[in-house]
Amino acid sequence: MLKSAKNVFWEALLVTATVFFFGIILGMAFENSRVDKINDYYTISEISMMDILALNDIMQMENISCENLVQANIDFADRIYEEAKLLEKYEAAGKISDDFKLAHKKYDLMRTFLWANSIKTFDKCKNGFNSVVYLYEYETEDLGQKATQNVWSKILGDLKEEVGGQVILIPIAVDSDLVSLNLMTRDFNISEYPVVIINNKHVITELSNAETLKAYLQE
Amino acid sequence: MEWLTVVYLVYTFIALYILTLFVLIYLQNKDRMYEIPPIKKQYKLSIVIPCFNAEKVIGETIETLLKSNYPGLKQIIVSDDCSTDNSYKIAKMYEKRYPGKVKAVRTPKNTGRAAGAKNYGARFVRTELIGFTDDDSRPRNDAISNMIGFFNDSQVGGVTSRVLVQNRNNFLEKSQAIEYKIISFTRKLLGFVDSVYVTNGPLSIYRKKAFEECCGFSMTNWTEDIELTWHLVAKGYKIRMALSAKVYTIAPTTFKQWFRQRLRWNVGGLQTINAYKSAFFRCGMLGLFIIPFFVVSWALAIFGLLLITYRIVRMVLIKYLTASYSIEAQTAILSMSDLDLTPSILIFFGTALFILGFTYNLLALAYSKEQDFKKHNLFQILGYMILYLTAYPAILIISVFNYIKGKKTWN
Numbered sequence: 054m055l056k057s058a059k060n061v062f063w064e065a066l067l068v069t070a071t072v073f074f075f076g077i078i079l080g081m082a083f084e085n086s087r088v089d090k091i092n093d094y095y096t097i098s099e100i101s102m103m104d105i106l107a108l109n110d111i112m113q114m115e116n117i118s119c120e121n122l123v124q125a126n127i128d129f130a131d132r133i134y135e136e137a138k139l140l141e142k143y144e145a146a147g148k149i150s151d152d153f154k155l156a157h158k159k160y161d162l163m164r165t166f167l168w169a170n171s172i173k174t175f176d177k178c179k180n181g182f183n184s185v186v187y188l189y190e191y192e193t194e195d196l197g198q199k200a201t202q203n204v205w206s207k208i209l210g211d212l213k214e215e216v217g218g219q220v221i222l223i224p225i226a227v228d229s230d231l232v233s234l235n236l237m238t239r240d241f242n243i244s245e246y247p248v249v250i251i252n253n254k255h256v257i258t259e260l261s262n263a264e265t266l267k268a269y270l271q272e
Numbered sequence: 273m274e275w276l277t278v279v280y281l282v283y284t285f286i287a288l289y290i291l292t293l294f295v296l297i298y299l300q301n302k303d304r305m306y307e308i309p310p311i312k313k314q315y316k317l318s319i320v321i322p323c324f325n326a327e328k329v330i331g332e333t334i335e336t337l338l339k340s341n342y343p344g345l346k347q348i349i350v351s352d353d354c355s356t357d358n359s360y361k362i363a364k365m366y367e368k369r370y371p372g373k374v375k376a377v378r379t380p381k382n383t384g385r386a387a388g389a390k391n392y393g394a395r396f397v398r399t400e401l402i403g404f405t406d407d408d409s410r411p412r413n414d415a416i417s418n419m420i421g422f423f424n425d426s427q428v429g430g431v432t433s434r435v436l437v438q439n440r441n442n443f444l445e446k447s448q449a450i451e452y453k454i455i456s457f458t459r460k461l462l463g464f465v466d467s468v469y470v471t472n473g474p475l476s477i478y479r480k481k482a483f484e485e486c487c488g489f490s491m492t493n494w495t496e497d498i499e500l501t502w503h504l505v506a507k508g509y510k511i512r513m514a515l516s517a518k519v520y521t522i523a524p525t526t527f528k529q530w531f532r533q534r535l536r537w538n539v540g541g542l543q544t545i546n547a548y549k550s551a552f553f554r555c556g557m558l559g560l561f562i563i564p565f566f567v568v569s570w571a572l573a574i575f576g577l578l579l580i581t582y583r584i585v586r587m588v589l590i591k592y593l594t595a596s597y598s599i600e601a602q603t604a605i606l607s608m609s610d611l612d613l614t615p616s617i618l619i620f621f622g623t624a625l626f627i628l629g630f631t632y633n634l635l636a637l638a639y640s641k642e643q644d645f646k647k648h649n650l651f652q653i654l655g656y657m658i659l660y661l662t663a664y665p666a667i668l669i670i671s672v673f674n675y676i677k678g679k680k681t682w683n
Contacts, residue, residue, distance in 0.1 A: 065289055065292045069288050073285055077281075079617075146615060146616035196593060199593075200590055204601055262600075262601045
C-alpha cells in the first residue's frame with residue numbers, strides 16, 4: 054500500500070505542477086496582452102508628444118496662434134490622462150509581469166515632458182489655459198497619505214470634468230525615480246506629497262475642497 | 273513579483289495539490305469506495321459505551337446496538353463515569369433484562385474524560401475485538417458487520433465508520449451534516465493511502481491486542497480518538513474506514529456548543545501533534561503524510577486568516593479615512609472609478625479553486641445519499657462553503673491560544 058501511496062503523491066505533484074505551470078503561462082500571456090495594449094497606446098501618445106514638441110519649436114520660428122498650441126497640449130494631456138487611468142487599473146491587476154512598472158515609468162516620463170512643455174507654453178500663451186500638476190506617491194504604504202491621494206484624485210477629476218476645456222491636468226507619480234522629474238520637484242522645493250501645482254506658481258499642500266482650486270485658477 | 277502574490281500562489285499550489293491528490297485517489301479507487309470485505313472469521317466483539325449523564329439517550333443507544341446483525345457481538349458494556357442522573361440505573365436495568373449481553377459498570381470516581389470511562393470499560397472486555405460508541409450515537413444495524421471484514425488483514429489495528437448527523441433543523445446542524453459527509457468521504461480516500469488520522473468516537477472497532485499495546489486511550493489528550501489512531505499507526509498498524517458502516521450522531525445545535533466542541537477537537541489536535549512531533553518524516557505514513565498534512569493545514573489556515581484580516585483592516589481603514597476626508601472636502605464618497613472590476617490572474621486561480629472545491633464537495637455529497645433525509649440544496653452547500661468554513665480559521669487561532677495557555681497549566 055505504501056508503494057502505491059507514494060505513487061499517487063508524486064502523480065498529484067506532477068499533475069498540479071503541470072496545471073499550475075500552464076496557469077502561470079496563461080496568466081503571463083493575459084498580462085502581456087494588456088502590456089501590449091498599453092504599449093500601443095504609448096506609441097501613439099509618443100507621436101503626439103513629438104508633434105507638440107515640434108509645434109513648440111515651430112512657434113519659436115514663426116508666428117503661430119497660441120490657440121493651436123494650447124489646444125494640442127490640452128488634447129494630449131486628456132488622452133494620456135485616460136490612458137494612465139487604464140494603466141493604473143491594469144497595473145493593480147498585474148500580478149506576474151513587471152512590465153507594467155516600466156510602462157508606468159514611461160508614462161510618468163511622458164507626463165514630465167508634458168509638464169515641462171506646458172511651462173514653456175504657459176510662458177508664451179499666459180491667458181490661454183490653466184495648468185494643474187498633481188504630484189503623488191504611487192507606492193506609498195502610509196494609509197493616511199493613500200486616503201488623501203484618493204480624495205485629491207477625485208477632486209481633481211471632478212474639476213477636470215467641470216472646466217475640462219481650459220485646464221491641462223497632469224498627474225505624475227513621483228516615485229518613478231526620474232532624474233528630470235526630481236530636478237523639477239527640487240526647483241519647486243517640494244519634499245512632501247501629495248502636492249498640486251497650479252499654473253506653475255502656486256504649490257498647494259493642503260486641499261480642503263474643489264473651491265480652493267477654483268479660486269487659484271481664477272487668479 | 274510582490275511577496276503577497278508569491279504567498280497567494282503558494283496557497284493556490286498547495287490547495288490545488290491537495291485537491292488533485294484526493295481526485296486521483298478517488299479515480300484510482302472509485303470501485304472500492306463502498307467495499308465490504310467478506311467476513312472470513314467470526315471475531316468476537318464487545319462494544320463499550322462511555323456514559324455520563326445520558327439518561328435520555330443511553331437506553332436507545334443500547335437498544336440500537338442490540339439490533340445489530342453481527343452475530344459476533346458478545347457484549348455491550350456501559351461504562352458510567354459516575355453520572356449524577358439515572359444513567360447507571362437505566363444501564364443496570366438493561367443488564368437485568370439482557371443478562372450476559374449487557375453489562376453496566378461504574379468508574380470508582382468521576383474521571384471527567386470520555387477516555388477515563390472508555391478505558392475503565394475496556395478492562396471488562398474479554399473478546400478479540402473491542403469497539404466504542406458514544407452514548408448518543410446510533411449505529412445502523414449492519415454497521416458493525418460492514419466493518420468486521422477489514423480485520424481479515426492482520427495488520428489492521430482499527431476500523432472506523434461513517435458518522436452522519438441525525439438532527440438537521442437549523443443552519444448550523446445542516447452545515448455539520450454536509451461537513452460530516454465530506455469528512456467521511458475524504459477519510460475514506462485517505463484510507464486508500466494508509467492515512468486515516470482519526471477513528472471516531474461514535475463507532476470504531478479495534479483489535480484488542482493493538483488497543484492494549486497502545487495502553488488504551490490517553491487520559492491527558494482532549495481528543496483521545498485522534499491520539500489512539502496516531503499511536504496505532506506509529507506502531508505499524510493500519511487503520512481502515514468503512515464508508516458503508518453508517519452511524520448517526522447528534523451534532524451540536526447551538527453555536528456555543530459547536531464552538532466548545534471544535535475548541536476541544538483542535539486543542540486535542542495540537543496536543544497530538546506535540547506528542548508525536550518526533551515522528552515527523554518517520555513512522556511510515558504518520559510522519560510522511562498525516563503529521564505534515566495536519567501541520568501544513570493548521571499553518572495555512574492560521575496564516576491565511578491573519579493575512580486576510582490584515583488586508584481587510586487595511587482596506588477598511590483606507591476607506592474610512594477616504595470617506596471622512598471626502599465628506600470634509602464635499603466630494604463623492606464613492607465613484608465609479610472605485611469599483612475596479614479588472615480581473616487578475618489571482619482572481620482566475622481563486623475562482624478555479626473555488627469551482628474545483630465545490631465540485632469535490634458535490635462529489636462527496638453525491639456519494640453520501642441517504643434515503644431517510646432530504647438532499648442538501650445548493651444554498652446549503654454554498655452557505656457551508658462560504659459562511660461555515662470561513663469561521664473555522666478563527667477557531668484554530670483561539671485553539672492555539674487555549675493550547676498555549678492550557679499547556680502552562682497542565683505542566
